[in-house]
Structure formats: structure tokens, C-alpha cells
Amino acid sequence: MSADKLYSRRATPFELVDIDLASATDPEIMEISRESGTGLSLEEMHRIRDHFSAKGRSPTDVELQSIGQAWSEHCCYKSSKVFLKEYVFGINTNAVIDRGDAGVMEFDRDHAYALRIESHNHPSAVEPYGGAATGIGGIIRDVLCMGAQPIALVDPLYFGPLDFPFKKLPKGIKHPKYLFGGIVAGIRDYGNRVGLPTVSGGVWFDESYVGNCLVNVGCIGIADKKDIRRNAVKGPGDVLVLVGGRTGRDGIHGVTFASAVLTKESEKESRGAVQLGDPIMKEPVIHAVLEANEKGLVNGMKDLGGGGLSCVVGEIALAGGCGAEVDLTKVPLKEEGLAPWEIWVSESQERMMLSVSPRNVDDVLHVFKLWDVPATPVGKVIPQKVVRLFFQGEKVFDLELEFLTAGPLYCRPCSVARSARNRREKHPKAKARYDKELLRLLADPNICNRDWIIRQYDHEVRASTVIKPLQGKLGHWSHGDAAVLKPVEESFRGLAVATASNPFAVGIDPYRGGKTCVDEVCRNLAAVGARPHSLTDCLNFGNPEKPDRLWQFREAVKGIGEVAKALNVPIPSGNVSFYNEAPSGAVLPTPTILGCGIVRDVRRCVTSDLKGEGNTLALIGATGPDMGASAYYRMTKCHSSKVPDVNIAALKAGMEVVVGGIERGAVVSCHDVSDGGIAVTLAEMCIGGDTGAEVDLSKIGKLRADARLFSESNSRWVVELRKGKEKAMPKDRRARMVRLGTVGGDSLRVSSGKLLVDTDTDRLAKSFNETLWRLL
Amino acid sequence: MKISKVKVCVLRIEGTNCEEESYLAFKRLGAKPEKVHLKQLTGADVTADEKRSLSDYHMLVLPGGFSSGDYVRAGAIFAARMKSRLSKDLVDFVRAGKPVLGICNGFQILVETGLLPAMSGVMSDVPEAVLGTNDSGRFECRPTLLRKVNRGRCVFTTKIPEDKISLIPSAHAEGKLMFPIERRDRILKELYENDQVVFKYVDPEGRLAGYPWCPNGAVDNIAGICNRDGTVFGLMPHPERVFFRFTHPDWTRSPDGSGDGRAVFESVLDYASKKL
Secondary structure (H helix, E strand, C coil), X not given: CCXXXXXXXXXXXXXXXXXXXXXXXXXXXXXXXXXXXXXXXXXXXXXXXXXXXHHCCCCEHHHHHHHHHXXXXXXXXXXXXXXXXXXXCCCXXXXXXXXXXXXXXXCXXXXXXXXXXXXXXXXXXXXXXXXXXXXXXXXXXXXXXXXXXXXXXXXXXXXXXXXXXXXXXXXXXXXXXXXXXXXXXXXXXXXXXXXXXXXXXXXXXXXXHCCCCEEEEEXXXXXXXXXXXXXXXXXXXXEEEEEECCECCCCCCXXXXXXXXXXXXXXXXXXXXXCCCCHHHHHHXXXXXXXXXXXXXXXXXXXXXXXXXXXXXXXXXXXXXXXXXXXXXXXXXXXXXXXXXXXXXXXXXXXXXXXXXXXXXXXXHHHHHHCCCCEXXXXXXXXXXXXXXXXXXEEEEEEEHHHHHCCCCCCCCCXXXXXXXXXXXXXXXXXXXXXXXXXXXXXXXXXXXXXXXHXXXXXXXXXXXXXXXXXXXXXXXXXXXXEEECCCCCCCCEEEEEEECCHHHHHHCHHHHHXXXXXXXXXXXXXXXXXXXXXXXXXXXXXXXXXXXXXXXXXXHHHHHHHHHHHCCCCCEEEEECCCEECCEECCCEEEXXXXXXXXXXXXXXXXXXXXXXXXEEEECCCCCCCCCXXXXXXXXXXXXXXXXXXXXXXXXXXXXXXXXXXXXXXXXXXXXXXXXXXXXXXXXXHHHCCCEEEECHHHCCCCHHHHHHCCCCCCEEEEECCCXXXXXXXXXXXCEEEEEEECCCEEEEEECEEEEEEEHHXXXXXXXXXXXXXX | CCHHHCEEEEEECCCECCHHXXXXXXXXXXXXXXXXXXXXXXXXXXXXXXXXXXXXXXXXXXXXXXXXXXXCCCCHHHHHHHXXXXXXXXXXXXXXXXXXXXXXXXXXXXXXXXXXXXXXXXXXXXXXXXXXXXXXCCCEEECCEEEECCCCCCCCCCCCCCCCEEECCEEECEEEEECCHHHHHHHHHHHHHCCCEEEEEECCCCCCCCCCCCCCCXXXXXXXXXXXXXXXXXXXXXXXXXXXHHHCCCHHHCCCCCCCCHHHHHHHHHHHHHHC
């Protein structure tokens, strides 16, 4: 079928089409939606038809495209908003300065920090290098447009196994190793060139990510409070100045591509949806934007991300209670011949929209000229809440903002997934010794040393990374829990940044899994001496039109919100990424949590590597038989539905004990207990410190030996106490501290009644260090 | 001259990205640094207020980063832009004994400009060395240990005792110092004779070691060199990143003392205050 007869091309020297929706049958309407590439549903198309019928005319292709962007899942959160509102919005909003493209929180009396995380999954699955690079570019702009100087990047990544057999690879899907190489390189080349340290992140491997890898990107920024701007115009008369890169055909339909499942045709059909990144345009854009803003020349600004101009113009104008008129002819182009709808929805990179008072326009243009960055006035703000577009003198678009931005909201059906909850419990056989198991866990791709990746990212540029992602004695690196930045020259106050996710737990029990993710990010922050202050989340799930996927989403969000609310830690920004599915199925439900914490004095921070022979080791927090989703059960192909829950009182108390102990100088090293349990935690601490330890686990409760070693119960930390300072540790009966043993020797010896592990630290290190170097 | 009068030009273009921390290193020691865009020196697109002259400054710093994306070759575009418009100013600057520091990308730029190693005169017409791709083929961000081998020529290291090992981290993809094969041995011999070799990559025991202690495979493990007068200095590692102890990668193991990079800035300011 063709809907050709419904399109009538206007007699203009450029492509402009009126679409006769009023005379279209329902099948024809769906054909129009399909041909436009917008993915609008029949119901949504009917709303558009009725709206234009009331106006007495047909929509233009520019208008239909624009509505398609604005109403996409990616832009209007139509399937998720109802749950986000119920569970995560509105937590401790008094502490939040602004929630725009990035959330803004108070850092100290004079400074604020901005944070945001989002996904760039589908572009990276099709074009890993460019997809990941432009993901970084986009998240930097989200922070920049709040008026903040970006200071750090965060990159959590999720892949299929690196040694996945090529024979089993579904059609049209790229091998995990290829994706991994391209994505790491894309992040490296963009982040390093633009001069921002990549300080935190993570890599997870699971077969569910083979068909649809996940690339999440986060950014943190800092600003003087007086320089913080809203993503809004000041009022009528403001000039809209488009700055940064030129507009081209790259990145057309990015948001609609992100709002559909991947297919084997995605490579062919959607490559053009991936933008091309240019860090050496972005770097001067950052300088020029901040300089113009600090001089007080900018009233408000917003980045051009998903939907390009079509989203930014309406949103920045409406946020100031206004509308706008834009002349698309003025937009600087990469090539001649773009149709107005292409200019309007292109997602070409490195672009920002500044709203500027007329008297300041020349000064703004001068700042950008010095940095050789294009800056062009393209429109003006008008009092009516409408957007009108002109191209070569022809009006091509005239829409009420309230209609354009009032995307549909759905309360789609949810139903309990046929999840692993009903799977039969299967427990591993008890063993006399667990040396081999520990070595295998350390070599597990989900646990092993990430130095292969981390050392390719500059994590020290800007010279304010106080606690780095790799920690330990020179030449003996292990992982830390959180990075700490010292963002203000005159102050020792620190900003800690940590990333957490546990898709395995969420896959078995999304509610407890969601809670676990928040617990983990909090204990990561506490482990360096920071108190959690704000969170931002990137929620990667499957197709929300399938009730079991949406149920996972709802339960996970509920869990996340519950713990955040109990801790009174706000979530001032976030991102939802649905449709992470390929024909092979959905990815594990994957909420990524990025947490920021405040450190009172960075000189008090601690790292995870063991420091001194003879120091006491202790465990804070209670250990239970929580083996569900544990690395040990996954490795032994066993199963338990008992995913760790979070005892909020114990979490709160535990954090105070740990942070208090660090601030009082009693704790000299600390590591949270997560994947692989106490055994892996201790091993990592030994590897970083290049020392051994003698540990007795008999006092942590009545448990099987493997649970003592490998349980992943939440809210736990292992601490090393400074000799003579043990008594300075805060005490709280809700977060008991149990003495485990002492630091020293050349091997990690763990017993509980009898010896369970006795392995040389060198051997542990070898297992831990070799995996990625071998697989890549 | 008082240190508080020493004016430092921290020069940048698009992609220069370590200017803030380089600027701060001088500011913390009481000097007068200023971040200056290359166009402010060449006079393009700037107002009278913004225009600067290189001769107004006592010191020139080329910070790290990826100037112009390091497309073509690391530092090549910045060097070409500088050389085409400022050759004479640069030569006069160096002749006047004013110090020039190039860190990481800045070192690459100095080599591309011909200001280092400058075997004959102040500035060679074509580069006499290159900072090639690391042997690993990757960007390497890692702690590196540098032994000071300079016997006193370099004005940037006078406050560092000979043979002292300093922890100054590296972060680069192109840091392998190389010379033209046919002239390599002669250039090296001259560099040693002129006391132009400043830092070498070593392991914790102070031995010349391979990867990862030498992150790039540089000839003779050389991390930094100076010109014959010791006033132009380039190095791949980043002293500005370890100005304070608490940005050392292992500072939590020994938190006391100052950062190892600080002495580089103190040395050159000491020189400036006594000789300029």
C-alpha cells in the first residue's frame, strides 16, 4: 500500500510536503507513520489528525516529524512517568537547586554541582565508536547547559561475554569483543580529547547483552551558584543563538530509533541515526559557553540532544512561559540541500541553544568567534506559546506548544514476569577448601581487574582526582569503591562519585534488586569517607509494551525509590531507556545508579588497599545466607531466589560507623562487600596492598562455609583499623562490628573452625589481573 | 625580580585541556599566570583589550591536552600555527633567557616547533625528534617514576636532588621519544654531553625498566629534555597533577609531605626571580 496520494508537495524551491491526514483511512495513517520514521501509534496519529482538522488545515512534514520526536518514549517518558512520579520524584526536594537537563545540588555555600546519567545504547550497538563517543558528548552538554563546568565522566558498560562463540551470534548482531573495543575507544578518544577525567564506571558481562549492549554515560559538573542557569528563556525579545557544530544529516531519528527494539535490519536502516562526534568542537564550546555565561551574557541555555532543534526550541521557550519564531534558513549546515524537516530534527552533535538579551548578542558572538566556534542568531522569543518556523521566507511550521509538548502518558499493563523466582533452588556442594573457587571468582570477567580499560581513560586530567579508580601500592593495583574529586581550589571539601548496578539481582527479584543497587552505591560512597548526597539513575529495560518487562521496571523503580526516600537522598535527574531488546530477547533489567557524596576533608579519605602489618581487620554489618544472584552461585551454575534485601536502619547505621571511623582517623582502608562476598573483598584489599591477611570468619553467624566466604548480603564493609585507634570507632548495635583478624604475611588465610582458604597474594593477583588482557 | 611579578603566559588553543591546573600551579606559588589564547598573541579576532604580546611575559607554558585533536600528528597543528605567526617572537623570547615549559602535548608542540632538542641554535627549521605512538599502541594513564639525571643545566629541576626519584604521572598515547635513525647516536651523545637529558623513566628501585614503568618505549627511557641553555624544557609526564601530595596515586599510603611535581614550578620561579 502507498500513502502517496495523501502527500502534496508545495511549490517551493525546497522539499516541503503537506500531509492530508483528514482523508486518510486508518491503514493509510499507519503507513504515513511508518514512512515518516516517527513510530507514532494509531491513537497518537488520530490525536494529531483531530488537532489539525480543528485548525482547518493539514500538517506539514516538518510538523509531523516534530510531533514524532516530542512524543517519542525517549523524549516524553510516556510509559515510565507514571511510575517515576509514584516512586522516585519528590524525595527531599528542598536540597535540590534545579532539575533541568541535569540535576543541580548544593556543594557548599557558594558552589553547586550538577549530575546526570543517560544511555546511548542503540547507537552504540550499531556503531560502537561513534555511538559511545557521542554519548559522552551529549551528557557533557546536559551538565554544561546548567552553567556548570563539567569535571568528571562516568561510564558503566554492559556486554555479552567477550568469548561468545561466533557461531551462536544472531544475524545482524556485532560480536561483543568488537563492540567492547569500539565503545572503549570511543569513550577514550572523546573523553580524553575534551579533557575530562573518566573516574568511575563499571563493566558487566552477561549473555542477555549479546543482542543489545548497554552504554550508559554520566557527567558531573561544578559551578559558582551565581552562574547556574535554567533551561529557559527570560522572556519575549530574547534572541535564540545557536552555537557549536553545524547541522547535517547525521543523527536523524535518533530518538525514534531509541524508542524501538533492535532488529537485524537496524544496521542498514538506522546507521544514519548515529551522530558523528567532534571533541575538538566540543572542547572550545565548553570554554566559550562558560565564558559567555560567567560574564552574565546568557539568560538561559539548553543542549541540542534527542530531537535536535525540534525539541530544544519548544522546551526552552515554554519553560520561560513563551514561544518562539525561528528562521531555519540561518542554521549553519554541513551540506547544502537539507529539507526543513531534516534541519529541524537532526541530532548533529556539539550544539547548544543560548537565550540572550538583544543588547548582549554581539558580545556573545565575539566570545565564540575567539574560539572559532560558529554562533548564529536563529530566532527570537515571542509572548504567545507557539512555535513558528520559516524557511526561505515560507512558513513551514506553526504549532501550539501546549499541544506539541503534551505527549501522551500511558499506564500500560504490568504483570509478574515468569521470572527466575519460580526456578528450583539449587545449591553447590560443600567443600573442605575454597582456594580454587576464590581464584576463579577473581578471574571472573564480572570481578577481574579493569585496568585494561581504566588506564586508557585519562582519570587525572584537571588534577583534582584525589581518590582514583585504581588503588594500591605502586605496581599493585586493585579496585576502589568510589572516586573523590576536589572541585574547589580554596576548599578541601570533596565530591565522591560511585556507580552501582546489579542486573543479576534485579533479574531474579527486581524489587529487592532495585534496593540492592541503591545500597551498593551508598556503601561505595561511605567506603571512601563520603555521605551520600544525591543519586541519578539510568534505567535500562526491555519493551514496555510487554507487561512482564514493565513489571520489572515498576518493581525496580519502587525498590530504588524506597531506599532513596528512607535515606532522604534526592534523585534530581535520570533517564529511562526502554526497548533494549533484540530478536534474541530482552537484556537483564539494568538500573544503573550514579551516586554523589560529600566528603568534609579529602585529606581524610581512605582507599581499599591494606596498609600496615599487624593492623586489625573488622567486618561491619550482618551476613546472611543471601546467595541469590551471587557471583559464586552464577559461577557454580546454582540458583537461589533469596536475593539480598536491604535493612535500611542497618545501612544508615553502617554508613555512620564507617564514615565516622574514617573521619576520626581510625580506619586506614575500607572496601565494601559486594560481588564474590567477603572472600573477594579481602583478596582485593590484599592485592592492592601487596600483603597477606589472617582472618577468622567463625564469629559472623551460623552459616555454611561457602556463605561465610561468598554471601553478598548488603550493607557490609571490611575495614582496616589503625593500631592504637581501634577504640575510636563509633559503635552502633544496628551495625555490629566483628573482629576478623590481622593484616600481614604473604598469603590470604581464611578460616572458620578449619582453614578454608590459604593462597599467596601473588597468586590471587595473577588470577585477578590476567582475564581482560587474555580476552582482548 | 620578585616572584609575585613573574608573568606566566599559559598558552592555549582548542583542545588544550590542562591549562587550568598548569595555571594554578604557578598561582599557588605566588606568580602571575594568565591563560592566553594563541589568537590573543597573533591578533586575530580580538579586541584591543584582549590583545597580548609574548614579550610582555617572563615565562611561556604550553600545557597538556589534545590541541586541534592531535590530528595530523600530536602537537603539529598548534606548532604550525605558532611558528607561522610567532617565530621571531619565540626566538627572541628564548634568546632573552626566558623559560619555556612544555608538558605532554606541550612537549610534543616544542618538538614540532623545533624549540627542542634544538641541537644547533634556538629553533630548528624542521623537527629533529618525534614523540611517536607508545609501544603498547594505547593511551596510557599511569603513575610513572622519574629519576632526575640532569647535572644542573635545566632550570626547571634545580630544586630536585640528582638521582632523586619523583612520582610524576603520565597520560598520553604518543610519548615515545625518537630521533632520526641515522643521526640517533650522535644526537644522544650530544644531548648527554650538553646535559640536556633531564628525567628518565625508572622502576621503584631506580632501574631503567621496560613497560609499564616506561609507558611508551622512549629511547634510553628519556621522559624529558631541555635545550642547551636549560631554559626550554619539555616532558611527557604531568608535574602539575602532583602539585599536592593528595593527588599522588598512592598518597593514602604515605600522606605527608608535598607533591613531587611542585619542585618543577618552584625551581623555575626561583630561576626567574634571580635571573630575570
